[in-house]
Amino acid sequence: xxxxxxxxxxxxxxxxxxxxGGWEMPVxxxxxxxxxxxxxxxxxxxxxxxxxxxxxxxxxxxDFLSKMLTTSIxxxxxxxxxxxxxxxxxxxxxxxxxxxxLNENEFMLVVNAAPTQTDLQWLIQHQPKDVKIIDVSNExxxxxxxGPKSREIIEQVFKISLKELxxxxxxxxxxxxxxxxxxxIISRTGYTGELGFELYxxxxxxxxxxxxxxxxxxxxxxxxxxDTLRLEASLPLSGQDMGIDRSPAEGNFMxxxxxxxxxxxxxxxxxxxxxxxxxxxxxxxxxxxxxxxxKILKDGIEIGIVTSGSYSPTLECSIGLxxxxxxxxxxxxxxEIDTGRKPLQATISQMPFYSxxx
Amino acid sequence: xxxxxxxxxKDHEWVLLDGDTITMGITNHAQSELGDITFVExxxxxxxxxxxxxxxxxxxxxxxxxxxxxxxxxxxxxNESLEDEPEKLNQSPYTEGWICKLNNIDTKEVSNLMDAxxxxxxxxx
Numbered sequence: 001x002x003x004x005x006x007x008x009x010x011x012x013x014x015x016x017x018x019x020x021g022g023w024e025m026p027v028x029x030x031x032x033x034x035x036x037x038x039x040x041x042x043x044x045x046x047x048x049x050x051x052x053x054x055x056x057x058x059x060x061x062x063d064f065l066s067k068m069l070t071t072s073i074x075x076x077x078x079x080x081x082x083x084x085x086x087x088x089x090x091x092x093x094x095x096x097x098x099x100x101x102l103n104e105n106e107f108m109l110v111v112n113a114a115p116t117q118t119d120l121q122w123l124i125q126h127q128p129k130d131v132k133i134i135d136v137s138n139e140x141x142x143x144x145x146x147g148p149k150s151r152e153i154i155e156q157v158f159k160i161s162l163k164e165l166x167x168x169x170x171x172x173x174x175x176x177x178x179x180x181x182x183x184x185i186i187s188r189t190g191y192t193g194e195l196g197f198e199l200y201x202x203x204x205x206x207x208x209x210x211x212x213x214x215x216x217x218x219x220x221x222x223x224x225x226x227d228t229l230r231l232e233a234s235l236p237l238s239g240q241d242m243g244i245d246r247s248p249a250e251g252n253f254m255x256x257x258x259x260x261x262x263x264x265x266x267x268x269x270x271x272x273x274x275x276x277x278x279x280x281x282x283x284x285x286x287x288x289x290x291x292x293x294x295k296i297l298k299d300g301i302e303i304g305i306v307t308s309g310s311y312s313p314t315l316e317c318s319i320g321l322x323x324x325x326x327x328x329x330x331x332x333x334x335x336e337i338d339t340g341r342k343p344l345q346a347t348i349s350q351m352p353f354y355s356x357x358x
Numbered sequence: 359x360x361x362x363x364x365x366x367x368k369d370h371e372w373v374l375l376d377g378d379t380i381t382m383g384i385t386n387h388a389q390s391e392l393g394d395i396t397f398v399e400x401x402x403x404x405x406x407x408x409x410x411x412x413x414x415x416x417x418x419x420x421x422x423x424x425x426x427x428x429x430x431x432x433x434x435x436x437n438e439s440l441e442d443e444p445e446k447l448n449q450s451p452y453t454e455g456w457i458c459k460l461n462n463i464d465t466k467e468v469s470n471l472m473d474a475x476x477x478x479x480x481x482x483x
Contacts, residue, residue: 016393031448032419033394224393224420287397287444289417311396311419318397341415 004049005141005206013220021114023050025223032224036313039192039229040356043147044221045213048198049206052116052137054123057106060130065107068126069099070248070266072258076101081168081187084256085248086111086119087265093242093251095119098189100170108185108200110142112238126264141203145213146196146221146229148356154186154197157212162186162197167357177208184209191226193233193355228310231319234281234351240292241279241307241321250323251279277304277323281351282335284318284344287311295338296346298328306337312353319353320346360386361452365468366477367428372452375468382428383456384416384447387481392418395447398440401458405433409467414457416447429467431460 002023010017015026026047028035038044056065066073071084081100088094095115100108111119116137123133145154151162158175165171170187182205190196201209214220227237236242242251247270257269284290290309295302304324312319320337328335329348337344360366365373370388374381389395397417407413407427414425436458440446447455472480 027420028393031394033396228419287417288399289397289422291422311417313419 002050004047005203006047006049006210009207009210010047010220015220015222018223020050020223023113025050026220028222028224029220032222032228033313035219035221035225036228038219039147039194039221039225040314041148043145043149043153043218044192044225045210045218046144046146046221046226047210048142048144049140049203050113051142052111052113052119052135053140053142053200054109054111054120055102055106055134055136056109056123056131057103057134058131059105060128061105061107064126064128064131065099065109066261067263068123069097070257070263071099072260073099073107074261078103079169079171081170081189083168085253086122087248087263087269088122088244089265089268091247091265091268091270092244093238093246093248093253094122094244096236096238096242098187100185100187114239139203141201141206141209143199143206143209143213144190144192144196145199145218146190146192146194148195150194150196153213153216153218157216158184162188177205177212180205180208182209190357191233191235192229193235193352193357194229195357227308228313231308231310231321232312232314232352232354233357234321234353236279236321237308246323247275250275250277275326278326278329279307280304280322280324280329281349281353282320282322282346283315283349283353284320284337284346286344287318288339288344289318290320290322290337290339290344290346294340296322296324297336297338297343298333300336302338303328303335309337314354318344319349360474360478362474364452365428365471365473366480367426367471368480369426369428370481371425371428373428373468373471375465378463378465379434379459379461380429380431380463380468381456381459383451384425385477386451388423389448389451389455392416392421392423394419395444398444398447398457400436400438400440401433403433403436406462407431407433407460416444425457427460428471429460429463431463433458434461435459
């Protein structure tokens with residue numbers, strides 16, 4: 001199993017470790033709910049080193065990425081990053097990713113852990129002569145600092161100001177820590193629905209950086225709370241709430257699909273008017289949860305499927321995401337979840353369930 | 359620490375014999391494996407159960423687990439406070455986090471369950 005450079009730190013903290021897409025990762029330290037609240041109320045620190053990073057550079061890099069991604073790349077300037085998708089030829093979602101413009105002709109792609117190699121091979125298959133693709137996943141550490149106190153703690157730790165750093169912007173800093181010069185990309189992005197930052201730097205500095213933040217009070221947060229946080233923010237999980245059986249239109253992700261110029265899969269994206277299912281969010285009155293792959297019913301008839309479900313520590317009720325027949329998708333529609341026992345009554349809700357990113 | 363005065367099942371339930379009724383719950387090991395418990399579906403009163411029957415369902419943030427009847431009996435009392443405070447199962451699984459009581463039992467069935475030492479060996483194995 002793959003291990004991140006922080007594996008021993010997690011074990012020293014007695015984290016409960018699980019196999020997550022071939023990576024030995026901490027699912028929780030003190031407890032999912034405590035870690036969830038720490039992120040919402042204070043600041044959490046997350047080991048996200050399992051995610052993949054590629055450098056794409058060369059004279060043709062911008063045109064190449066425009067062809068490969070749904071993201072608007074032409075207008076992406078250094079210091080900015082954008083969310084988007086890698087589609088396959090059939091117009092279905094292979095992965096979601098963030099593209100960072102490092103320089104005019106140099107970009108960093110941040111992709112999910114499980115499909116890293118598939119994504120890389122897909123890019124290499126289409127690689128033109130004037131573009132270099134470098135997989136820097138192993139030597140790149142990624143630590144997320146998320147929560148209302150995240151800006152303050154990063155400013156303290158690195159003695160910098162982040163007041164001017166806007167949402168989906170990044171800046172590079174160079175710091176000397178324990179006689180090491182460390183370059184860090186600080187990106188104002190995250191996967192929690194909270195003010196937050198994602199830090200990229202050389203993997204050798206992982207433990208030093210982690211300890212700088214935890215000694216200042218950042219609370220280690222595992223993948224369990226990462227999942228409840230992102231679900232409250234209605235942020236889809238690649239491979240679960242979206243994937244190669246889903247078109248971006250089904251998930252209402254068309255805002256991440258550029259209208260101008262072609263990219264792979266564009267002509268095969270199912271038009272919104274022809275969708276058989278669309279993504280909805282639902283709340284359950286009570287603490288019992290819907291779970292992945294449970295059927296969604298309306299008056300006893302199957303209309304769709306649950307893709308994510310959990311108890312929401314912030315809302316103190318259960319919430320979930322699923323795909324249903326669009327004709328039942330109006331907000332406040334009552335639906336049922338088939339749990340295999342007593343059906344649960346749920347109400348279709350506005351998404352996100354929670355947001356405090358600004 | 360595993361309480362010495364209780365008996366245990368391989369499904370990680372504990373049993374306290376008190377005259378002709380038992381009180382039961384889930385062990386510290388079970389709650390620790392489940393993580394933060396968010397919901398308990400309590401059994402219905404007066405339900406007759408056989409050893410091994412599904413008695414109730416416990417959900418944590420990440421998973422759902424069934425609790426089984428440790429012996430034959432009838433559900434005579436349930437811990438209704440768990441409906442609003444399921445976290446009691448995490449905080450004090452052997453005391454405030456008890457789940458229900460059974461009567462109409464055969465006390466011999468209780469003596470056949472594991473004692474604290476046997477249960478410790480079972481979870482260490």
